Amino acid sequence: MPELPEVDTVRRGLTPVMVGATIAKVTLNRPDLRFPLPGRFIARLEGRRVEALSRRAKYLLADIEGGEVLIMHLGMSGRFIVEDRRGQHVPGEFEQQIERLTAHDHVVFDLSGPAKVTYNDVRRFGFMDLMPRAELADSAHFKSMGIEPLGNEMSSDVLAKLFAGRKAPLKAALLDQRLIAGLGNIYVCEALHRAGLRPERAAGSIVSANGEPSEELARLSETIIAVLQEAIEAGGSTLRDFAHADGSLGYFQHRFQAYGREDQPCLRAGCGGTIERIVQSGRSTFYCSRCQG
DNA sequence: CTTACACCCTGCTCGC
């Protein structure tokens, strides 16, 4: 589920639960996620306070008392479930509570308060790592990471530099985390649709020859920011409601204009086209060949 | 350096 807006939603949800709390106990139900968990994972966390929780691209970062940072990536299917410990043992706390599936609960953080935070990940493409804050920037995860799309560096000037001369399709360039970090398949499709740009076009083709940012590039830059901000405000897309254990879908139903809408009418006013699905770099691209030029 | 592709893993849906 998690692209930048979803990860940010998770960050917001976990902040009041985790920040300031002490990690009383860590339980590992397996020795690895996508990668092996770092050595002495449990000992380095237990008894320490969580000082802050932040996001970089699709990564969640928890500052741990003592100077280390807990790095968490949700992969494709990772999610956090917050439970009041009593909720587990006192049915009726939530009237309609459905027993949640605990298969694929891989890591459990018992906090100093009544809360328990469980990392659940069916496909196990997610991972966690732990290292001193000072080593973060040079770590394998972050050293080649691109700009933060909602950060200060994001502008059509910077995009022009990043895209200049690239033959890769716009779709691939926007998905490349070494250029811009945080966009995923959904929001790339949405941004290109809203900006009216064809996903197959070479990324370099929207940078004008004289080096000045083109109008298309400016539109794309602004659209990316707008789409992400709107998604964050809506609380992400299809994330399950991680704050409760009832298994129900989150409130945010699809406001997608393109993603997942193959064969359905293009929603751009006056377009009248039909959304098509093609495959680029092994992944589905949804777009309207009529209004995306 | 850039680009392309296989791969990691589990579960669900679709067509036969």
Add this chain to the structure above:
DNA sequence: TGCGAGCAGGGTGTAA
């Protein structure tokens, strides 16, 4: 009803 194929929001490693 059963079963294989294809698909799913991620990143990584390798090869060309």
